[in-house]
Amino acid sequence: VPNTESISKGKYFSIYPEIRSRKIPLDYYREEYFERERKEIFPKVWLNSGGRGQDIQAAGEFFVLPLPLLNTSLIFCRGEDGTIRGFHNVCSHRGNKLTYAKCGTAKRFICAFHNWTYDTQGKLRGAPGAGSIPDFNRNDYGLSAVTVELWNDFIFFAISPPAKSLKEYLGTWGESVSGFPFDKLKLVSRYRAEVGANWKIMLDAFQEGFHVPFLHHKSQPDAGESENPLALALDITLQGPHGTLSFPANQQSVVYGRGGESQASEITSPATHRLVNWNKEASHEEFEQKYFPPGVNPTRESNWSFDINRVYPNWWLAIRGDHMHTYSFWPVSHDKTIWDVQLYYPVASNVKEHLSQEMRRVRVRNTLPEDLSTVEGTQAVLNSGARDHFVLTDDEILIAHLHHVGDQMLADSNHN
């Protein structure tokens, strides 16, 4: 276990004086505050759908996002005209849930209740019985749309018409990582978990890296380096409501490093080491650092491992040298969250790469329960009365920033 007396690399709270407090009141995680977030934040911002344009390439392909937070379920569908749209999964007749599928291909969406039928662009095409409704105009009874825009092929939506375009909302953060070869990465696996914790207690657990040498010391014993035993960030940048943390790693690490002989080969088996590193032999030229946009590995340090990008409010994107992980944290209630984890890798071109990706997938799956172990525990004693706030170190400023942005949005909505 590393020495905890080490000094933080960056004095982030003095670089960002607008983040005034490193004390986080526990009220931010409680029901009353959550109800305000549900009403005043989530319906008013751009949200990531968890899908990409390439998931629904052909006309009629669709996927469904259940959204209990906003009392709805959404269908994202590529229309006959090639455009991706989002609709409430709600029949316009008497409100039956239109499709129970998670994804698929449709020529028409047909309601099971009375067969009202919609095309892939949301238009009402068939409406048994509607001839008896005086002055019925079927143009008024298409599917109710939400606003959809794409960024680097990631599908975002907004429930209420947003004040800013998606590009404006993602701002300088979006520009700084645009151009990364996201399109070369394919979904390899996806996990969903219902977690008994507030969505921000969960997200907080993924906004700092210095828990890695402690919480993950068994699963990733070689993550830290002797010069940086706490695995403190190379850089933390706040950009509007979004934030990034650039994470270092021991380059000899089985999990994090980019090559060399692992110092951990006595702990993890040589076979594990070889399996993981097979992927590193593969040449995917587009993932060489010299092609990265400025927001990926922003410090250009050689001991870089990956960047955490927190896109406000609830999307998390980790960009690594040759893969990415995305997490969506979907609140269900103040103390329950659906966690949607997606792992993307380049298309494996041979058996070695397949094995390597499988090995890394399994290692991620084994590490994530360690992260989960703290969040439900924290939630369980949140109302113990033991403390009324959390206190943050310099490397935890992204947590303070998340709460700061939320507070600002709620204050602004009070003035409206």
Ligand code: FES
């Ligand atoms: S509720 Fe859908 S057709 Fe009647």
Ligand SMILES: [Fe+2]
């Ligand atoms: Fe972790």
